[in-house]
Amino acid sequence: MALQQKIADVFNEPACEKNQAKSEKERKKGCSKPLTPGAAAGGCAFDGAKIALQPVTDVAHLVHGPLACEGNSWDNRGAASSGGDLWRTSFTTDLTELDIVMGQGEKKLYRAIKDIVARYAPPAVFVYQTCVTALIGDDIDAVCKHASEKLGTPVVPVNAPGFAGSKNLGNKLAGEALIDHVIGTHEPDDAGPTDINVLGEFNLSGEFWQVKPLFERLGIRIRASVPGDARYQDIAGAHTARANMMVCSTALINLARKIEERWGIPYFEGSFYGISDTSDALRQTARLLVARGAPVDLTERTEALIAEEEAIAWARLEPYRARLEGKRVLLNTGGVKSWSVVSALQEIGMEIVGTSTKKSTIEDKERIIALIKDASHMFDSMAPRDLYAMLASGKADIMLSGGRTQFIALKAKTAWLDINQERHHPYAGYDGMVEMVRQIDRALSNPVWAAVREPAPWDAAGELHAKSAPSLAQSDVETDRGFARTRKRFATTGVDEMGEC
Amino acid sequence: MTLVTQNTKPVSVNPLKSSQPLGAAFAYLGIEGSVPLFHGSQGCTSFALVLFVRHFKETIPLQTTAMDEVQTVLGGAENLEEAILNLKSRTKAKFIGVATTALVETRGEDIVGEVASIRQRRAQDLEGTTIAVAQTPDFDGAIEEGWRKAVSATLDVLAEPRGSQAVIPNRINILAASHMTVADVELLRDTVAAFGLEATILPDISGALDGTVPERWVPTTYGGTPVEAIRAMPRAACTIAIGEHMREPGRRLAKLGGMPLVVFDTLTGLKSVDRLMTLLAEISGRPVPAGIRRRRNQLTDAMLDGHFHFGGKRIAIAAEPDLLFALSGFFAGLGAEVVAAVTTTGHSAILERVSAPTVTVGDLGDLEDLARAVGVDLVVTHAHGRQAAERLGVPLMRVGFPIFDRLGSQHKRTILYEGTRDLIFEVANIFQAQLHTPTPEDLDPFLRREREEHHDRSPPAAH
Numbered sequence: 001m002a003l004q005q006k007i008a009d010v011f012n013e014p015a016c017e018k019n020q021a022k023s024e025k026e027r028k029k030g031c032s033k034p035l036t037p038g039a040a041a042g043g044c045a046f047d048g049a050k051i052a053l054q055p056v057t058d059v060a061h062l063v064h065g066p067l068a069c070e071g072n073s074w075d076n077r078g079a080a081s082s083g084g085d086l087w088r089t090s091f092t093t094d095l096t097e098l099d100i101v102m103g104q105g106e107k108k109l110y111r112a113i114k115d116i117v118a119r120y121a122p123p124a125v126f127v128y129q130t131c132v133t134a135l136i137g138d139d140i141d142a143v144c145k146h147a148s149e150k151l152g153t154p155v156v157p158v159n160a161p162g163f164a165g166s167k168n169l170g171n172k173l174a175g176e177a178l179i180d181h182v183i184g185t186h187e188p189d190d191a192g193p194t195d196i197n198v199l200g201e202f203n204l205s206g207e208f209w210q211v212k213p214l215f216e217r218l219g220i221r222i223r224a225s226v227p228g229d230a231r232y233q234d235i236a237g238a239h240t241a242r243a244n245m246m247v248c249s250t251a252l253i254n255l256a257r258k259i260e261e262r263w264g265i266p267y268f269e270g271s272f273y274g275i276s277d278t279s280d281a282l283r284q285t286a287r288l289l290v291a292r293g294a295p296v297d298l299t300e301r302t303e304a305l306i307a308e309e310e311a312i313a314w315a316r317l318e319p320y321r322a323r324l325e326g327k328r329v330l331l332n333t334g335g336v337k338s339w340s341v342v343s344a345l346q347e348i349g350m351e352i353v354g355t356s357t358k359k360s361t362i363e364d365k366e367r368i369i370a371l372i373k374d375a376s377h378m379f380d381s382m383a384p385r386d387l388y389a390m391l392a393s394g395k396a397d398i399m400l401s402g403g404r405t406q407f408i409a410l411k412a413k414t415a416w417l418d419i420n421q422e423r424h425h426p427y428a429g430y431d432g433m434v435e436m437v438r439q440i441d442r443a444l445s446n447p448v449w450a451a452v453r454e455p456a457p458w459d460a461a462g463e464l465h466a467k468s469a470p471s472l473a474q475s476d477v478e479t480d481r482g483f484a485r486t487r488k489r490f491a492t493t494g495v496d497e498m499g500e501c
Numbered sequence: 502m503t504l505v506t507q508n509t510k511p512v513s514v515n516p517l518k519s520s521q522p523l524g525a526a527f528a529y530l531g532i533e534g535s536v537p538l539f540h541g542s543q544g545c546t547s548f549a550l551v552l553f554v555r556h557f558k559e560t561i562p563l564q565t566t567a568m569d570e571v572q573t574v575l576g577g578a579e580n581l582e583e584a585i586l587n588l589k590s591r592t593k594a595k596f597i598g599v600a601t602t603a604l605v606e607t608r609g610e611d612i613v614g615e616v617a618s619i620r621q622r623r624a625q626d627l628e629g630t631t632i633a634v635a636q637t638p639d640f641d642g643a644i645e646e647g648w649r650k651a652v653s654a655t656l657d658v659l660a661e662p663r664g665s666q667a668v669i670p671n672r673i674n675i676l677a678a679s680h681m682t683v684a685d686v687e688l689l690r691d692t693v694a695a696f697g698l699e700a701t702i703l704p705d706i707s708g709a710l711d712g713t714v715p716e717r718w719v720p721t722t723y724g725g726t727p728v729e730a731i732r733a734m735p736r737a738a739c740t741i742a743i744g745e746h747m748r749e750p751g752r753r754l755a756k757l758g759g760m761p762l763v764v765f766d767t768l769t770g771l772k773s774v775d776r777l778m779t780l781l782a783e784i785s786g787r788p789v790p791a792g793i794r795r796r797r798n799q800l801t802d803a804m805l806d807g808h809f810h811f812g813g814k815r816i817a818i819a820a821e822p823d824l825l826f827a828l829s830g831f832f833a834g835l836g837a838e839v840v841a842a843v844t845t846t847g848h849s850a851i852l853e854r855v856s857a858p859t860v861t862v863g864d865l866g867d868l869e870d871l872a873r874a875v876g877v878d879l880v881v882t883h884a885h886g887r888q889a890a891e892r893l894g895v896p897l898m899r900v901g902f903p904i905f906d907r908l909g910s911q912h913k914r915t916i917l918y919e920g921t922r923d924l925i926f927e928v929a930n931i932f933q934a935q936l937h938t939p940t941p942e943d944l945d946p947f948l949r950r951e952r953e954e955h956h957d958r959s960p961p962a963a964h
Contacts, residue, residue: 080939206939213945309946410805426939431946446836448808451771452801457779462788464779 003134003159010172013254041404044162046130047073048170052251053126053158053177054087055079055202055227056235060122062091064109064140065130066100069162078423080206082229086122095132105138113147113155123232124154126177134161154232156181168251175255178226178235183259186236188223193294195223196285197238199256199267200247203228207426211272214282214309214429218302220289226252239263243288245270245281266292272428274340275313279306313430317348320437325349327444332356332387332401333419339367341400341419344433345440346371353396354379388412398444413453415443503842504859505852514866515885517819518845519902521637522600523549524647524679525654526563527902529598529633531677531704532655533725536562536594540581540612541602543567545639555905557710562721564588568604577605578615585619589630592720595728598651599634606638631728633658643845644902645746645821648679652703652750655731656757663735663758672737673784674758675702676751678744680824680901683711683911685920689768692917695793696785701730701737710911734758739784741777743768744823745851766851767827768916769924770834771800777917796918807925808835810932817841817872818857819865819882820901822849827915828881828900829856831924841871843882865889879931896931 043051046069054061054077063070070092081087093112099105113125125147129140144155160173196215201208208228215222223241224234239259244267246256256267266288270281286294286302328351331342342352352372357365358381368378382390384405391399391412399409402420409416417439419427427436458464526537526549539546546565553561566580581599588594601612616634620627635650673693677686686707693700708724715723734740735758742751742764755762763780767773774797778789814837818828822844829839833856842857843864852860861867865882869889872880880890881898884906890897904910913927914920942948 082941206941206944209939209941209944210946212941213947217947312950410802413805424936426944429946431944431949442812442836446808446812447833448804448811448835451834452804454772456789456794456797457775458782458789458794462782462790462794464782464789 003161003164006159006173006176007164007169010169010176010254013172014257043167043170044131045160045164045166045170045173046128046162048167048172048251049158049160049174049177050128050170051077051167051202052171052174053227055081056126056230056232057081057083057085057087058123058231060086060089060091060116060120060125061128062093062109062112062116062125063128063130064093064095064105064112064133064138065128066095066132067092069128069130070094077202078204079202079228080204080209082209083231086120089120091116100132100136103136105133105136106140106143109133109138109140109143110147113143114151117147117151117153122153124156124182126156126158128158129161131162134163154181154185171251172254175252175258178255179258179262182232182235184236184239184263186233188233188237188240191223191237191240192221193242193292194218194220194289194298195241196220196289197223197241197244197259197265198225198228198247199244200252201225201228201272205424205426207272207428207432210426210431211278211281211429214278214305215285218282218286218298218305220285220298226255239265241265242292242294243267243285245285247271271340272432274342275310275344275430275433277340278429278433279310282306309430313434314347316434317344317437320441321348323441323445324437326351327397327440328353328395329440330354330390330396330399330401332382332399332405339364339371341427341433341436342368342371344437348437350440353377354390356381384408398440400440413449415446415449417443502853503855503857505847506859506861507847508861508863508867513864515864515869515889517843517864517868517882517885518643519552520549520639521642521644521647521650522602522639523552524642524644524649525598525600525635525637525651526553526647527644527679527706528648528651528655528704529596529600530561530709530722531706531725532596532598532731533708533722533727534593534595535598535722535725536564536588536592536596536720537598537600538564538566538584538588539600539602540566540577540584541568541604542573545602545604552903552905556903557712557911558908559710559712562592573604573608576610577608578610578619581612581615582619582623585616585632586623586626589627594630594721596655596721597630597632598655599632600637600647600651601635602637603639606636606640612636631658642848643821644679645744645823645849646846648704649746649749652676652747653753655703656734656750656753659728659731660735660754660757661732666736668738668758668760669733669736670738671697671785672699672701672733674734674737674740674754675700676740676742676747676754677702677704677706678747678823680821680827680915681706681743682913682915683707684914685768685916687711688914688917688919692793693781695790696781696787698781698785701734702726703731703734706911712911735760739763741765741780745826745849746823766854767823767830769827769831769921771797771804771918771921774800774917774921793918796922800918800922803922803925804835807929810929811835811837814838814878814932815840815876817843817868817877817880817882819843819868819880819886821845822851822855824901825860826851826855831921832856832881832928835925840875840877841868843868843871869893879928896935898928898931 070090074090075088093108095105099108116125127140127144140157144157147155156177158177160170208225224230224238226235244256244265246267246269259265268284270284271277282302286298290296290298329345330353354377355368357378387408391409391414398415400417400419406416425435425439426432522539529535529537543565546563550561550563566584568577568580572580585597588597613634616632633654635654637647637650683706686705690700703726705726709722734754739760740751740754740762742748748764751762782789816832816837816839818825818839825844832839839857842855842860844860844862847862865886872893880886880895881900883901884899884904886897899907914923
């Protein structure tokens with residue numbers, strides 16, 4: 001399918017709530033908002049596709065294009081692998097001017113694939129299209145097909161050149177690549193009635209490992225987690241699972257729906273952020289599995305586990321209540337996190353002074369209103385200037401957001417916690433929520449805030465403030481007069497005027 | 502108030518201390534044209550010399566009275582006289598700093614009296630050479646005490662009451678702390694100069710131990726505080742003492758000059774530096790220069806960027822009292838917790854204000870035991886801490902003396918806005934270099950629970 005058709009197809013996503021609310025005509029226009037040159041932010045489709053697939057750990061990810069696409073972006077995500085680190089090794093065809101002028105891109109791509117297969121013997125190679133190679137007409141589909149046949153290793157084209165659209169579109173095109181070329185190409189010999197896939201889970205800081213054991217305790221096997229800590233073979237066999245959990249709905253919704261369409265695997269949308277959400281994810285999984293023939297007692301066992309784990313989590317959060325009660329949080333993240341962590345933070349007495357709904361669905365927004373009871377605390381997105389003003393005026397004690405707005409908080413001398421992809425702490429499941437609260441506490445209790453908010457003892461011209469200058473502690477000045485009083489006389493003082501020590 | 506406890510075990514395991522005479526020699530090395538002279542056996546000097554050379558990677562002028570058995574029994578006055586005269590004739594030293602050792606102090610000689618008598622008897626031979634004596638037996642104190650005694654002894658012999666001489670209004674005295682590096686001294690001098698003031702810094706190790714290559718062979722120190730400048734110190738407008746251990750010499754000097762003394766516990770950390778800048782602005786009557794204001798801004802930004810790496814970290818520090826105080830405040834101020842603190846001597850009043858639950862007067866063995874018992878993320882001490890850090894499986898941040906397995910420690914800044922900023926980066930980079938890669942076993946909620954049942958880190962206290 002040509003790229004344009006593919007994009008139209010992806011935009012016409014029937015499972016998308018926003019899309020369903022549109023008229024037929026609007027739907028055809030697609031959902032990409034035209035970008036405003038000079039006022040655009042965010043990644044491109046290639047970025048989105050790479051993000052969505054790169055955490056597949058044993059695959060060689062080869063970017064076909066000039067250097068910038070891969071060279072400026074590699075090794076920047078905090079996904080974790082329990083296996084190899086081939087996914088972190090950066091491969092690019094690094095096209096030169098000569099390659100482009102002479103039209104040698106395809107040849108170079110084939111040689112690159114061949115070299116990677118020979119040196120690293122990966123179970124598969126993913127080849128990413130970029131703007132320049134799309135522009136000069138390199139047919140990566142054909143090269144990948146040829147290479148797969150010649151080399152006996154699956155070579156998967158990911159056709160999402162940057163100029164095709166947004167990062168979100170790229171996520172979806174990545175899902176298409178999996179549907180078209182990967183899922184269903186391998187038949188595992190151990191498929192069982194309690195196998196599930198988790199889609200849209202990136203295993204940032206290894207956080208999926210905080211919830212995977214919960215499933216395992218219930219006898220539920222994760223056939224494939226896509227893409228976090230995934231293996232190629234597991235994704236190839238993902239069509240044998242009995243249910244899918246869709247974690248980050250805006251990213252891979254087309255993947256979930258198409259798997260359902262083609263293999264009849266039902267899915268639900270859920271989240272591992274927050275205590276009740278984690279419970280809900282377990283509950284829904286059990287429900288879908290039982291409906292498809294898993295032992296009926298799974299429901300009961302799931303409820304028992306939920307009750308036990310929730311009690312432990314709340315008990316672990318309790319000591320933080322006294323420290324965090326009344327502290328004001330600004331959530332600037334969007335998507336499910338805009339509400340999924342809210343209830344736990346409120347439960348220990350924190351106040352939500354605002355939450356962004358930038359990437360939230362209609363349902364997300366309804367849940368936010370139900371939780372914070374005040375729609376005025378909901379904002380679509382805030383200009384950096386306004387955000388700075390809000391934080392600098394002390395309207396929040398801490399902001400939880402992604403790295404993009406980190407320095408707005410820090411320059412406003414406000415505590416900040418990263419809850420997006422570059423963070424170093426795992427926040428999924430019951431343990432993850434406790435960890436997040438622990439990190440919030442750690443950030444808020446750092447004495448650095450008081451220290452940096454203390455103004456310099458001088459004005460903008462360096463003149464000491466007459467009154468607010470920090471006076472030297474008396475014990476440290478060994479003279480019978482205060483320093484401030486004696487200092488003015490130093491310039492003209494004679495012997496007799498000096499105080500004795 | 503921090504509880505200070507004395508280690509009571511009968512054996513010192515992996516000593517933290519360097520000896521008191523070494524501290525005295527260190528200070529004497531900060532005087533121009535000087536040769537420190539250990540009054541003791543040859544080995545006393547040789548060991549200190551080797552340690553200095555390993556730390557500074559420089560030739561160090563350090564001599565010995567080379568007491569042998571017979572002289573030790575009969576009395577070492579002759580050796581002392583001979584050593585002083587030899588040094589005078591061979592090196593043309595302008596300053597000879599005598600530091601006694603445990604050997605001669607155990608014998609109980611009146612060294613001060615002897616030196617006075619030598620000065621008198623040999624006045625002609627010794628013309629143009631000042632001789633100071635610090636009584637620094639190895640069995641007491643450590644570097645800070647030796648340093649302090651040497652500075653006091655130097656002031657005693659060189660500085661006289663100001664009398665009717667006029668105060669020089671734009672000149673101040675700075676009594677440098679023993680843990681200040683060459684770069685610290687240089688930075689401090691430049692900072693003072695930026696206010697239009699002139700600082701006499703004593704000791705000034707920046708001239709002699711800064712790793713320059715002199716054009717000719719110099720048998721003495723080739724930089725440092727000039728003897729004449731020390732003589733003029735009572736005429737300055739003010740004395741600033743850095744570190745509790747400089748309070749006592751500061752008092753001497755302030756009394757001689759009838760000037761105020763301001764003691765700074767530390768010059769590391771935003772607040773302390775703000776205080777110093779305020780003081781300099783007050784003395785000079787000038788505004789705080791733009792460059793310094795910008796450095797302050799850089800420091801606050803470094804604090805903001807750096808605090809992520811400090812929050813919740815558990816730190817073990819072993820250092821001399823004033824350095825321990827400075828570092829514990831530095832770490833605590835950025836959200837880390839000093840959970841093990843060991844120091845060399847219990848005499849210093851500053852120990853009660855160290856940001857740690859307790860301070861143990863002990864050795865690196867104590868530091869290792871404490872750190873193992875409570876669990877730490879970083880060990881902060883001198884280079885000898887490397888074995889402990891390795892066994893504990895945590896990184897070592899090298900501070901103080903000696904640092905013999907890294908180059909350039911004398912060119913690291915640890916004070917003022919710049920130095921504090923650099924320290925923040927150093928610590929943050931140590932932690933970033935140790936970035937822990939999570940594993941499924943680490944994050945498994947059931948396994949975690951089992952682990953925590955074994956050794957539970959207590960939940961946070963309500964405040």
